[in-house]
Amino acid sequence: MFFRKKKEDVLIGLDIGSSCLKIAQVNTSREPYELGLFGMAMLPREVISEGVISDRSALVGAIKELLAKTKVGGGDVAIGLSGHSSVIVKRITLPQMSAQDLSLSIKFEAEQYIPFDISDVNIDFQILGPSAHESGQMDVVLVAVKKSLINDYTTVLEEAGLAPAVVDVDAFAIGNVFEANYDVQEYRNVALINIGASKTNINIMQNGVPVFTRDSSTGTNFHTDAIERMMKVSREEAELLKRGESVAGVSKEAVEDVLSSASDEIYAEIYRSFEYFRSSVSDEGLQRILLSGGAAMIKGFPEMMAERLGVDVEVLNPFRNITVSEKAADAVKNAPLAVVAVGLALRRIGDKI
Structure with a gap:
């Protein structure tokens, strides 16, 4: 679920949880990577319920306050979605084909696995490799998210002064952090x-x-x-x-x-x-x-x-392999809470899930 962005640009990672917002920015143009920015803000109860935005104005206000607190004037942002019935992640097996060919046929292939009208969802995929169990087949991770859910979140981001660049899945953002550190x-x-x-x-x-x-x-x-x-x-x-x-x-x-x-x-x-x-x-x-x-x-x-x-x-x-700048030092004591935001900040357009 990608929008617009040049591959070399830096993303803001914004983890919108049900009780807390976390924001991070990682400089990946240097080795080792460096966390340049991190901040957190509590969310009032019931602003988000089961992944659904219940109070849009309160969420916009909370994001604006966090941006002001961390001195972020705006920019391109990656968010993660999960834990909602409108987010489908499935491992499926398909006949072997190139990524280019699959991109042309993915909607047709996905229909049998998605309990929504295919026109109502955004779809992405990653080819894992040849199937270990079936000759001539390959394993694929399929992700589908209802467009209405994406629109709800991107509208909030735009109202808060941010530009939606990537909509990811939390589980894969965590995988980004694992790959960068282990x-x-x-x-x-x-x-x-x-x-x-x-x-x-x-x-x-x-x-x-x-x-x-x-x-x-x-x-x-x-x-x-x-x-x-x-x-x-x-x-x-x-x-x-x-x-x-x-x-x-x-x-x-x-x-x-x-x-x-x-x-x-x-x-x-x-x-x-x-x-x-x-x-x-x-x-x-x-x-x-x-x-x-x-x-x-x-x-x-x-x-x-x-x-x-x-x-x-x-x-x-x-932060095993990612250094932390002085102005992002609060991230160290809150490291377990920072994981999704950091993983989102590591995303780049062109990456597959």
Whole structure:
């Protein structure tokens, strides 16, 4: 889902989450790459619900405030979409052909896999390579997004003074960060899992190639809701407790018990995705999980995740090979939250998903 842009230009990466905006810009004209800009701003509840913009004016205002805070006067921007019924990501098998030939026939090929009128969606694809199971066939990642959803987001960007250049998928933006920071040979079979406030993105990579993606509507709001309900505290206090901070009259041990219980549904959803991957794509065991998003900042969550899923868990570091400028220093302490924005900022027109 690409619009206009010269390949050499720098993109602003804007991660529009359900509870928080993150903005990043990466200088890729030098080695190593350098994060030149980063900023965050909280979003009021219900501005975005299940990926749908519920309050356009509030979102435009929040983006404008973040642009002013980070001294961004405008420019070309990449955003990511996920966790919505209007976003379809499928791995499909097709007869072998060139990318040029597939670009001419992709709408016809995609019709059987997309539950919408083909004229109502924007389509992109990436050829993964020859099928390991069928001679003369190739594996392809197909992405389709409803034009109405794209239009909603691009209208907001334009009203905020930005120029939409790339509409990406969060799972693949995370893959960009992985490729820029990790050795594919060392991390040959890895699950990239990003757990935000209201959604979880899973992108399983084998030899640097995305072979399985899935989004679910589970996220760290489960933890906030449970703490608010069980501890009888305000929403703001629940957020503080979730991050490991103290609130008068609330036992830290009790909070840890609530967090553990609330995590179970997230672990169960990820486990189901892993089981589906093993049965439908590959039975090769995962080497490890690279975790990002707000869940990576919850005390004890990565360790408990490793125990529950039986896979080593490491917090994904988007600045392993990317240096951070002084004015973007806040990104280091918020590294797990910066992953999608940084991945979007690494995008270039002409890249395939």
